[in-house]
Amino acid sequence: MSTTLSPDHVIADLKTRWGNAVITDPAELEYFGTDVYSEGEPLLAVLRPNDADQLAAAVAQLTAAGIALIARGGGMSYTGGYLATRQPTVLIDTGSLDKVVEINVRDAYVVVEAGVAWEALQQALQAKGVRTPYFGPMSGSHATVGGALSQGSVFHGSARYGSSADSVLGLEVVTANGDILRTGSAASGNATPFFRWHGPDLTGVFLGDCGLLGIKVRASLRLLPRHSHIDYLSWQFERADQLMDAMGALARAGLASEIAAFDPSLSQIRMRRASLSSDVKSLGNVIKKGGLMQGLKLVTKGRDFLDPELFTLHITLEGDSEGEINARVAAARKAVEAFGGEVENSVPKVMAANPFAAKNAMLGSAGERWAPIHGIVPHSRSTELFNALQDLFASEKAVMDEHGLFIGTLMTTVGAQATLIEPCIYWPDSHNAFHVRTVDPDHRARIGCPGENLPARAATHALKRKIADTMRAHGAASFQIGKFYTYRERRDPAALAMLDAIKQQLDPKGLMNPGVLGR
Incomplete structure (x- = not known):
């Protein structure tokens, strides 16, 4: 029995x-x-x-x-x-796995439990004068280290140092049979978790797996000294190809730590939100970070200097001396001058002063729901993909107008090689349990909540699929594959066979996150 x-x-x-x-x-x-x-x-x-x-x-x-x-x-x-x-x-x-276990400045690594939020990690590291190269997504007040390593994420530090995975030295993972598996140098007897490359890279198997192979409980991440100097630049562009060429030039030269670009539609969406001068928290953080004069300048300028009909590009630059930061600023200006015109740099200042303030941005200015879809392509294909998406949106205009859908597109770069393009769909619909718990209550009260709108929800779901299919047709890769993006379709059969063999070894019953990565 x-x-x-x-x-x-x-x-x-x-x-x-x-x-x-x-x-x-x-x-x-x-x-x-x-x-x-x-x-x-x-x-x-x-x-x-x-x-x-x-x-x-x-x-x-x-x-x-x-x-x-x-x-x-x-x-x-x-x-x-x-x-x-x-x-x-x-x-x-x-x-509850939220401990910063070890900060080893001498050997340049930090060990954290998987449930540590990126914002909490950076606060712990700041006192030691160090940081991780990639230091979190814009949702880092809630997003955790384990979640980012499982799903893949970018933004803070990504333009210069790559994605979340590029900062990892080793992992501890609980597998389906209850084993605790270690990767990197920590798996070698009494070695410490200071080095990733000890034999085959088993760490990489678990990065971006969306929990398919196990549950991450600890990670060892690289550390570097905090840069002592920082500056910001912004530009506007008439055309998408000018913007993409500027972003590619900055990325290849490794000049910026963060790059954020908005198409005209997203710029207009951002402008509909509270003005910089009325955002007390933003102003307070800018003053704290950059001084009273910077805060007063924001009150004077607001966002009025931005032309809502143009593409905008905003970057953060870091250096370890006044000479280095000045050289980076000069090189960035030279790289972009042929493509667009420089404007007031208030936007990247506010973004840097509030690096993890994105949780309220998951709802639109009138309470609309938000759904981003992204694709990552080499710089040479970025304009082609952006234009293909514009053609798709034009073909779907009647449906979008009927259901009140609108789209704004965010763009960034990842390391020297890649451009990320992320159209965000906004549609009128009721808020779900996650929005109610996560978005600040006073913010939800200000923007209101549209009623349930099942036709608009269905139209959004269909458009999401078409956007992802267009990106896939142009050779795009994706983070956060989860259960939405295609992974197995047209993938190299030998690579799939290897992944399936690893899955069978670690989880023979198929009980770890069924359905993820197309399984």
Whole structure:
């Protein structure tokens, strides 16, 4: 006779031992089963482990009972990465794995638990005068290290230092049978987690896997000294090709730490939000970072210097001396002067002063829902892809107008080689459980909430698919693949066979995040 407990009995047993760290309240399960964009199958429970050993024992017990498992970081996904596709499923909330374990300045690495938010990590490192090369997405007040490494993410530091994965030295991962697997030099006897390249790169297998292969519990990341000097530049451009050429020139030269560009539609969306001069928090942070004169300059300038009919580009530059920062600024101006005209640099100053302030931006100025879709291409294909997307939007104009959909596009670069293009769809619809919990209540009260709009939601879903298919047709890669972007389609068969063999070895029952990466 089998002694395997039923799913309900497993949860009851864990509740007896874990207490409030096992969550079964329906309202809480609804929240944890919802991401920025949609909802998944109902969850059986949510577990909030305190350490890796506790989690590993629970994982072994849950998978023995045939229960699917999904890990969740800060919840800022919009591609179904942590949404359940079958029942029974238990979600692992890594929010209590929030310790900065070791800051080793001498050997230039930091060890963190997976549930540490990027903003909290940077605050801990600031006191030591160091930082990680990539230091988080714009949603870093909530987004976690583990989530970014599982999904892939970019922005702060990415133009110069690459994506989240480029800062990783090693990982600790709980696999489906309850083992704790280590990668990098930490897997070699008593070695410390200071070095990634010790034999085959097993670390890379788990980066961007969206939890397909296991649950990340710790990561070792590179450190570098904080740059002592910083400056900002902004430009405007009449055409997309001018903008793309400017971004490519800056990226190849490695001049900027962050690059953010907006098409005219996104610039207009941003202008509809509160003005710089009325945003007390933004002004306060700019004054704190750059002094009173910079704050007063923002009050005077506001956003009025931007032409809403033009493309805009905003960059942050960093250096380790006045001479270096001046040289970077001069080189950036020279690289871009043939393509566009320089304007007031208020926007990148505010972005730098509020680096993790994006959580309220997931709703539009009138409470509209938000859905970004991105593609990553080499610089040589960026204008071609942007124009193809404009053709798509023109062909869909009647449907978009009928349902109140509008689109603004954000662009950035990743390291020296890549341009990221991210159209964001806004549509009138009710807010879900994730929005209600995450967006500041006073902000939601100001912008209001449109009523439920199922036709607009369906039109958005169809347009999202067409955007992703257009990007795929132009050879684009993606982060945050989750359960939305195609991964297996047209992929090299030998590469898929290798991934499937690793999955079979680590998770023979297929219980780690079923449905992710197209499985």
